[in-house]
Amino acid sequence: MKLILFLLFSSLFISVLSHLCIIDPPQRGALKYDIPGEDECFRPYTQCGKMPPQSPSVKKKAGKMDNVTFQQNYNHWMFSNPGSLDVAISYKVDTSPLSDSDFTILASISDFPAYEMVNYQNFTLQVKWPMKVCDHCVLRFRYITNNPDEAMPNNPNGIFYQCVDIQIVKPDESEEEKKVEPLVRKREEKVVAQPIVRKSEEKVAPFSCKPVKQFTAKAEGMFLTSGRSFEYTVYWDAVNKFARWDQSFYDTNLNLLFSWSLYTNYNTLREYVFNPATNSCDLTGPDAMYDWCYGCSPLMNYIGRMKCNHIVSTLCDTWTMNNGFTFTAIYNNMTKTCTPFGVTHQDASGQTTNYMRYYYFKQGIDDNSVFNLPSTCSKSTKKHLMH
Numbered sequence: 001m002k003l004i005l006f007l008l009f010s011s012l013f014i015s016v017l018s019h020l021c022i023i024d025p026p027q028r029g030a031l032k033y034d035i036p037g038e039d040e041c042f043r044p045y046t047q048c049g050k051m052p053p054q055s056p057s058v059k060k061k062a063g064k065m066d067n068v069t070f071q072q073n074y075n076h077w078m079f080s081n082p083g084s085l086d087v088a089i090s091y092k093v094d095t096s097p098l099s100d101s102d103f104t105i106l107a108s109i110s111d112f113p114a115y116e117m118v119n120y121q122n123f124t125l126q127v128k129w130p131m132k133v134c135d136h137c138v139l140r141f142r143y144i145t146n147n148p149d150e151a152m153p154n155n156p157n158g159i160f161y162q163c164v165d166i167q168i169v170k171p172d173e174s175e176e177e178k179k180v181e182p183l184v185r186k187r188e189e190k191v192v193a194q195p196i197v198r199k200s201e202e203k204v205a206p207f208s209c210k211p212v213k214q215f216t217a218k219a220e221g222m223f224l225t226s227g228r229s230f231e232y233t234v235y236w237d238a239v240n241k242f243a244r245w246d247q248s249f250y251d252t253n254l255n256l257l258f259s260w261s262l263y264t265n266y267n268t269l270r271e272y273v274f275n276p277a278t279n280s281c282d283l284t285g286p287d288a289m290y291d292w293c294y295g296c297s298p299l300m301n302y303i304g305r306m307k308c309n310h311i312v313s314t315l316c317d318t319w320t321m322n323n324g325f326t327f328t329a330i331y332n333n334m335t336k337t338c339t340p341f342g343v344t345h346q347d348a349s350g351q352t353t354n355y356m357r358y359y360y361f362k363q364g365i366d367d368n369s370v371f372n373l374p375s376t377c378s379k380s381t382k383k384h385l386m387h
């Protein structure tokens with residue numbers, strides 16, 4: 001554990017975590033989002049994931065700015081056609097089937113490359129509630145993956161759904177409204193889902209360097225909103241199309257919460273999630289492998305070569321996305337390759353919510369036996385239908 005260095009970083013980075021779960025306001029039905037791939041976050045059915053309407057549990061004030069928080073519980077980034085996540089409102093309740101035209105989009109944000117679907121991420125978006133009041137309105141959240149590996153009959157774009165039942169009241173009538181800490185602190189109220197975009201003059205020509213095809217890396221990071229931290233070891237072999245991630249998560253007192261190992265064979269499109277604590281193994285099946293490359297996606301803007309962070313004088317090539325992510329990598333002049341240095345994420349107010357940094361990176365895989373499956377995995381059956 002590199003916890004001292006790690007804690008040092010956590011204070012400096014000040015602030016970076018599909019399926020889909022809605023945290024605030026809470027989604028219909030059960031809400032459980034501790035572990036990637038939770039069943040409660042897996043609802044690939046239009047328009048509310050087959051969850052029936054409930055009586056509204058929250059009141060919102062007409063015309064007011066507010067925050068909504070949701071978790072991308074599985075990342076299904078589609079490199080060639082990146083998806084998005086959005087929130088919409090309907091004044092009709094889904095006691096009978098609703099269509100897209102019944103919903104008005106309030107905010108949306110683009111997807112991001114997590115390089116492994118089991119990396120979850122929380123997003124907070126700003127919304128402005130409509131002026132029109134309602135006793136029962138439906139908020140619909142979607143994760144539109146555009147990923148053919150997630151396609152299902154009647155759901156070709158691999159869309160995941162959740163709904164929340166709300167009431168919208170006139171501002172003066174809602175004394176009992178749930179207190180919401182405004183996301184934007186010393187600034188004027190902003191428009192819906194303000195993206196984190198640098199000034200346009202900071203944008204320079206896109207830069208993309210050759211990704212390293214085989215590497216062993218160790219990373220550490222923290223979700224600053226929950227205080228939960230994590231460590232990763234990644235074995236990445238894009239030549240033979242194997243990957244393995246060992247991931248451990250810790251609470252604020254650095255007690256181990258859970259850990260798992262992912263074994264992915266991109267030739268057979270089989271991915272196993274092994275839980276060493278229970279010696280159990282789930283077969284999930286991965287999305288297609290794509291290069292570990294910052295700047296290869298059209299959604300990443302290259303903003304230049306700058307200090308990697310506040311205490312490291314090394315220079316990093318840096319890319320930002322309009323959804324709050326910043327990716328940094330170190331360019332190697334000899335090999336003309338880029339090695340990832342870190343990822344941070346900021347919410348709509350510019351506060352860093354989580355970060356990850358690599359503290360060890362080595363080209364190549366020392367021992368290919370790391371890709372050998374634990375024996376218990378041979379008996380696994382698929383957890384979710386499309387995986």
Ligand SMILES: [Cu+2]
Binds near residue numbers: 018074150384387
């Ligand atoms: Cu999935």
